[in-house]
Amino acid sequence: MTGESPQKWEPVTTNGTIAVTNLHGQIDGLAVRFSRAGTEETPGVPSAVAQGAALIDLLNLRGHILGRVADYERAAELAERLVHIAPEDGTALLARARTRATLHRFAEAVADLGSAGRAGADEATLAAERAVVLQALGCYADAMALIDKVAERQSDFTTLGALAVLQAERGEVTEAEQLFDEARRHYRGTSPFPLAQLDFRRGVMWHREGDLGAAGSWYEAARHRVPDYAPALGHLAEVELLRGDPQTAVALLRPLTWTSDDPEYAGHLAAALHTSGRVHEAKQWRERAVAGYDELVLRHPEAYADHAADFWLTVGADAERGLHLATQNLAFRQTARAHALFQRAVLAQDRVAQAAP
Template sequence: MKRLQAGTSASRAVPSGAALLLLVAASSCCLPGCDEKQQPSPPAAASTPTSPVSASAMVPAAASFDPLRPYTGKPTPGDIAVGNLASQITAQEKLLAKREDLGLRAALVDRYLSRTQFLGTYADFDQAEKQVELALEKHPKDPKALLLKASVDGALHRFDDALKTLDEAEKVGAKPDVIRKQKQTIWLARGEHLDEVVKERKAVADEYPTYASLTALASAQMAAGEFEAADKSFVEAVRKYRDVSPFAVAWVSFQRGVMWAEHAGQSEKAVPLYREAVALLPQYVVANVHLAELEREAGKTDEAKRRLLSVLRPGADPEPASVLAELLEEDEPEQAAKYAAQAKQGYESLLKRYPLAFADHASEFYLGPGKDPKRAQALAEQNLKNRATERAFMLAIGASMLNRDLKRACELASDARLAQPKNPDVAKIRDRAKKTCE
């Protein structure tokens, strides 16, 4: 579920609203004396894969059920696209070893972040950080080096650091429109200035309707709860897309799925979109995880298990292992324990290096197969402090109630920022928590 949501997330956001509601309902933790129950992105030596994941190892994806089907091009097969990305990264690394070029260094960072986003290769975050350090060392007075740092800080949810760096970049000559765009991305990730960002991005998309401007608008509309408008913008963006790379189109399908399932509470709309994403890019880790969770909810446990195993990689995204542990807990407890230990090792490594980026994902894990609800609540609070979005509130409320911290659950549910939630699942868990205030 980790991760990226709003365009800056490492992978997916927080547990689905339905999952948290089921957790709270199952625990009945709004009532004193209830039986306590629990439910709900690699090792320190994580290494980046040296070869692309073969599509033949993946679970075949069903044909898309999306009636709009806006993309009519013939995309490059996923395994070839992944191999091309790896080759581009290697080539740029070799060029930088021979000559210094800040633009090339920034392009390399973008490719590291892209590979992480789609393949869950979180060791690429380490590589991106190294490139930022080198950029600042070799170009200390160039605002583009600061912009690069702010971009990586934002991707790792270090939003305060990113905003400070953007202010520094502006002082040394960075273009105001570039600063504004990066700040908008941070605001969306934090649920701030949403109407303002939508208005500005709509003006740009109306005048220059491109894939980039329309996906930027759609992301803002999604964050603002304008789900139908966002969906139309996403679809129009794909209609404008003229390349053959599957990454951009798969990303749109995934974002639409996340929007309907995780933000609008309409999981049935998400299934064909997730299938579209993995049909275009079978190696798309987080899309497979999201789809597997919905397959599990539909009783297709064997399909979900095969799908999760197909994207399970040592040293990469720990979420497939986490969901596998949850899936197998009842019927295969020994295997479940093995996967839970693998996921824990992965999350602990990530929390040491990038605590803000993985606080929400790790919180979900510790609410479920990690079986440490106290830690889960602390991580949920850390995430909420960093970005007070509706989904961050939902995770924090759910963790509080599962820990029987009814006072805190009441405080969170009564927060003015949840007065009119756009997500129906947030409203349900808020109302359930409010009963503890009576």
């Protein structure tokens, strides 16, 4: 089975470049309003929480769209401040839960969701957030039960999209395809970001299935919707490299190394340059990726151990470090991908041992 061409059910949305510019403006404006909204010493606490929670959501969105770890970290810092201002406010606790889940601090995120529930947060929202955490941990049946519960109340774009992504991760490609289509039919917004994210996740599904044509088509659809969408560009570059076109991969990746602080793109650029025969330049980008991963693994091991492990097993060419990080990642979450990464690392280490004199 192959992926369907992204031609059906094309909703009209805001131009992606304009949307990114507007996102920057919204963040800057909210940051100013939040700073004026009040602290625990002033009467503006409810306003501060509302402004802060909105700002956190936008920072997390920009962090994903543009590949900015700094935005995730800023959102996490703001969330801690919000809970300090209003420790029993459900909105503040929910905002912190989201930032913790983004950085894969899942146990802490679940604790915050429990506290947010006791503080009166919306049950459907809490169920959706818990499903995200359970899915990330590989607890697919439990995640499905929660999403189904939410779907009983509303079968909208968000719920259908969540079901599509979950089925894709479970390997249920036929059902996922139907849900992806249905989600697109239910989209009623004008923002290009949700659709770009949905198309990107559809591309990831086909990428894992080994259908590079379908994967590339959906990554291109996401890129068409939001031209600066870093994950789509990065994954499209991977597809082009696998197709034997390192020059196109380099062209896709180089702009990302200017706008994103995620070392993944520097690592992929190093691989593409090396394949192109530009060994000296590849070495420079490899060193940049090494420095970036070393810092991120120290600051956020739960979120970046797997990416760092993959880097060391490929471009980094250090099987021992790859195995160490893959083992660390497996301790964080027992997903199929975590187990597969660990097995890759074990095999790589075995090959190194066999090659030793």
